[in-house]
Amino acid sequence: MGHNFVLLKKGETAFGFGPSVVVNGGTHDNGFISPKDKEKVLAYTKMLGPGETDSVIFTAPEPGEYEYLCTFPGHFALMRGKMTVK
Numbered sequence: 001m002g003h004n005f006v007l008l009k010k011g012e013t014a015f016g017f018g019p020s021v022v023v024n025g026g027t028h029d030n031g032f033i034s035p036k037d038k039e040k041v042l043a044y045t046k047m048l049g050p051g052e053t054d055s056v057i058f059t060a061p062e063p064g065e066y067e068y069l070c071t072f073p074g075h076f077a078l079m080r081g082k083m084t085v086k
Helices: 014-020
Strands: 006-008 041-044 064-069 080-085
Touching: 006 014, 014 064
Parallel strands: none
Antiparallel strands: 006 041, 006 064, 064 080
16 A cells, blocks of 8 residues: 555546546556546655655646545545645
């Protein structure tokens, strides 16, 4: 098992993105972000195991709400939230 942080583009939702991760080709090898779905993503970390860390630097997008989630299969149901850009 692992965890990651995936920030979605405006208008994309955790409940829209999360269930389709594996169906669209997300695997552990690609961090559970399929090449088909990368166009929906603003920023992400690698898949992390116990004790591992990662960081991501990105430019804040236009004002609004942006959803984020963990894309490990099934985790999106509880591991999700919203980032607000003002």
